Amino acid sequence: xxxxxxxxxxxxxxxxxxxxxxxxxxxxxxxxxxxxxxxxxxxxxxxxxxxxxxxxxxxxxxxxxxxxxxxxxxxxxxxxxxxxxxxxxxxxxxxxxxxxxxxxxxxxxxxxxxxxxxxxxxxxxxxxxxxxxxxxxxxxxxxxxxxxxxxxxxxxxxxxxxxxxxxxxxxxxxxxxxxxxxxxxxxxxxxxxxxxxxxxxxxxxxxxxxxxxxxxxxxxxxxxxxxxxxxxxxxxxxxxxxxxxxxxxxxxxxxxxxxxxxxxxxxxxxxxxxxxxxxxxxxxxxxxxxxxxxxxxxxxxxxx
Amino acid sequence: xxxxxxxxxxxxxxxxxxxxxxxxxxxxxxxxxxxxxxxxxxxxxxxxxxxxxxxxxxxxxxxxxxxxxxxxxxxxxxxxxxxxxxxxxxxxxxxxxxxxxxxxxxxxxxxxxxxxxxxxxxxxxxxxxxxxxxxxxxxxxxxxxxxxxxxxxxxxxxxxxxxxxxxxxxxxxxxxxxxxxxxxxxxxxxxxxxxxxxxxxxxxxxxxxxxxxxxxxxxxxxxxxxxxxxxxxxxxxxxxxxxxxxxxxxxxxxxxxxxxxxxxxxxxxxxxxxxxxxxxxxxxxxxxxxxxxxxxxxxxxxxxxxxxxxxxxxxxxxxxxxxxxxxxxxxxxxxxxxxxxxxxxxxxxxxxxxxxxxxxxxxxxxxxxxxxxxxxxxxxxx
Numbered sequence: 001x002x003x004x005x006x007x008x009x010x011x012x013x014x015x016x017x018x019x020x021x022x023x024x025x026x027x028x029x030x031x032x033x034x035x036x037x038x039x040x041x042x043x044x045x046x047x048x049x050x051x052x053x054x055x056x057x058x059x060x061x062x063x064x065x066x067x068x069x070x071x072x073x074x075x076x077x078x079x080x081x082x083x084x085x086x087x088x089x090x091x092x093x094x095x096x097x098x099x100x101x102x103x104x105x106x107x108x109x110x111x112x113x114x115x116x117x118x119x120x121x122x123x124x125x126x127x128x129x130x131x132x133x134x135x136x137x138x139x140x141x142x143x144x145x146x147x148x149x150x151x152x153x154x155x156x157x158x159x160x161x162x163x164x165x166x167x168x169x170x171x172x173x174x175x176x177x178x179x180x181x182x183x184x185x186x187x188x189x190x191x192x193x194x195x196x197x198x199x200x201x202x203x204x205x206x207x208x209x210x211x212x213x214x215x216x217x218x219x220x221x222x223x224x225x226x227x228x229x230x231x232x233x234x235x236x237x238x239x240x241x242x243x244x245x246x247x248x249x250x251x252x253x254x255x256x257x258x259x260x261x262x263x264x265x266x267x268x269x270x271x272x273x274x275x276x277x278x279x280x281x282x283x284x285x286x287x288x289x290x291x292x293x294x295x296x297x298x299x300x301x302x303x304x
Numbered sequence: 305x306x307x308x309x310x311x312x313x314x315x316x317x318x319x320x321x322x323x324x325x326x327x328x329x330x331x332x333x334x335x336x337x338x339x340x341x342x343x344x345x346x347x348x349x350x351x352x353x354x355x356x357x358x359x360x361x362x363x364x365x366x367x368x369x370x371x372x373x374x375x376x377x378x379x380x381x382x383x384x385x386x387x388x389x390x391x392x393x394x395x396x397x398x399x400x401x402x403x404x405x406x407x408x409x410x411x412x413x414x415x416x417x418x419x420x421x422x423x424x425x426x427x428x429x430x431x432x433x434x435x436x437x438x439x440x441x442x443x444x445x446x447x448x449x450x451x452x453x454x455x456x457x458x459x460x461x462x463x464x465x466x467x468x469x470x471x472x473x474x475x476x477x478x479x480x481x482x483x484x485x486x487x488x489x490x491x492x493x494x495x496x497x498x499x500x501x502x503x504x505x506x507x508x509x510x511x512x513x514x515x516x517x518x519x520x521x522x523x524x525x526x527x528x529x530x531x532x533x534x535x536x537x538x539x540x541x542x543x544x545x546x547x548x549x550x551x552x553x554x555x556x557x558x559x560x561x562x563x564x565x566x567x568x569x570x571x572x573x574x575x576x577x578x579x580x581x582x583x584x585x586x587x588x589x590x591x592x593x594x595x596x597x598x599x600x601x602x603x604x605x606x607x608x609x610x611x612x613x614x615x616x617x618x619x620x621x622x623x624x625x626x627x628x629x630x631x632x633x634x635x636x637x638x639x640x641x642x643x644x645x646x647x648x649x650x651x652x653x654x655x656x657x658x659x660x661x662x663x664x665x666x667x668x669x670x671x672x673x674x675x676x677x678x679x680x681x682x683x684x685x686x
Contacts, residue, residue, distance in 0.1 A: 200396060200400040201403075203367050203396075203400065204400035204401075205413075206366070206387040206388045207365055207392070208388075208417060208463070209389075209417035209418050210413070210417045211386075211388050212388075218413075
């Protein structure tokens with residue numbers, strides 16, 4: 001019938017005209033040079049270092065070239081609890097940050113849409129912590145939750161903490177610090193997808209018998225998935241390698257040491273460069289593997 | 305299409321709006337709206353943008369809440385009912401197809417929400433109805449505007465709502481596609497017997513498709529009725545101008561008898577049958593459609609059953625294909641438009657020709673109000 005006539009629209013022409021390849025390469029050159037100089041070279045150097053063997057002189061901190069693949073088995077054997085701990089903390093902090101950031105981003109991006117002033121103010125508040133040094137902020141948390149602090153005293157007197165229990169140095173404190181530090185990195189990407197969310201889709205959902213909860217689950221959430229994915233990647237990856245929050249100088253203790261702390265100790269204190277490098281390479285590979293799996297599972301391949 | 309239509313067993317329900325008022329901060333979108341749409345009717349709300357027609361639709365869909373008043377569907381008060389609990393579906397102006405779902409999933413969405421059995425085959429059947437079955441697995445953004453429009457229609461129709469709301473769904477289509485869609489929409493409506501509430505600013509579309517047209521202006525319904533009735537006998541200046549074109553003449557009532565009322569427009573007598581006039585005393589406006597008026601190169605005999613004005617001068621001629629549109633300037637009266645069909649024997653007249661304009665008294669209509677910015681001196685409006 002009449003409809004059949006509409007179906008014959010031809011699609012957009014299959015191929016764009018070929019672009020001049022040379023200009024593209026020239027424009028890419030600075031970037032490629034930068035990558036080669038500051039990413040590939042250090043990476044290559046890191047891999048070589050990770051395979052070095054102790055110097056024949058036996059002097060501490062001196063190594064020579066080798067192919068000691070056993071370095072990797074050694075660090076896995078010695079530090080597997082730290083590896084597991086790193087990813088557990090990273091997962092916990094990422095999930096917590098997501099749970100806190102999503103409603104926040106939803107409010108700023110959707111509910112406050114008609115009030116640009118409020119929206120701007122809230123966005124500023126999300127970014128405001130960056131105006132103060134990351135280290136200072138972490139120290140501040142250490143002060144706030146210190147053993148003599150009002151918070152700890154109160155928790156102890158109400159019996160939530162035993163008399164000899166404290167907060168600083170516990171996994172709770174480290175995860176708290178990590179979550180806090182990375183909330184803006186979670187909030188901003190989610191905000192940017194929710195800000196573009198077309199409210200008419202939600203109205204269409206309601207019109208098609210979906211309750212507000214179902215509309216959120218079936219429409220809002222899938223449409224904000226790209227933001228959730230970039231947000232979780234932006235938090236999970238740096239958290240897994242973080243060495244500040246878990247450090248003894250800040251919110252952690254030896255019981256909370258993560259890979260970052262181990263790398264730091266090996267590199268700067270024990271001068272075991274191959275072990276530190278092997279751990280770094282392992283961390284990188286593990287993150288790469290996890291992220292690939294995650295992105296594939298969430299069905300947004302175009303992010304990779 | 306015929307096989308499928310029998311599946312739509314649900315029949316439309318009637319819609320009733322009682323004393324609806326909708327205020328937004330700073331302005332009132334709808335003043336006081338009473339409306340009754342009988343079940344199974346194709347009803348068009350026609351008006352310029354900002355007249356409150358889309359607001360009315362959103363109130364019925366439950367996407368906005370009225371400040372005051374009652375909404376009843378099938379006799380049941382649904383004013384306080386949430387949108388997802390109303391037996392109403394909407395074809396949105398922007399289509400609002402979910403971009404992360406395939407066309408088929410879009411159409412099946414409503415069925416799944418209501419836990420209706422076999423949602424997928426039913427959705428597929430609805431897509432077949434709009435002849436898009438072969439594109440079921442595409443994403444909406446891979447479809448053309450016309451195709452998306454039909455998906456939106458299928459997504460709403462598949463739920464067999466008591467009331468289907470159409471928010472200018474044809475607005476984004478080009479003219480040819482629009483005409484075809486209008487015919488199909490009307491055909492589907494007649495087959496499935498649903499109540500359609502169609503919001504549009506396109507008067508041709510409204511007249512072409514609707515059983516009843518309500519002309520809306522500034523948050524009020526100016527006039528309501530069958531398209532032919534509205535066109536033949538507009539009651540207000542706004543309707544006479546929004547629905548087609550009109551020549552309007554304003555003057556004091558000079559004569560009045562049992563059958564007719566005559567006004568005096570700068571010495572010209574213009575008569576309207578009493579039954580076709582809203583007011584019979586004081587200053588009133590009388591109008592005539594341009595295609596009901598004729599012009600004469602020689603002064604015709606004055607008769608009691610026709611109005612005659614002139615002489616005037618032809619100041620503009622426009623050729624529109626099926627007709628010529630003549631603009632005639634008549635001293636002391638103003639400009640009058642006359643459409644003459646191109647049937648091969650229309651008078652050959654040139655710019656500047658001296659002509660008289662006449663029309664049958666029974667084609668006059670008397671309005672309830674006066675054109676804005678008129679004084680008692682007569683003017684005419686195109």
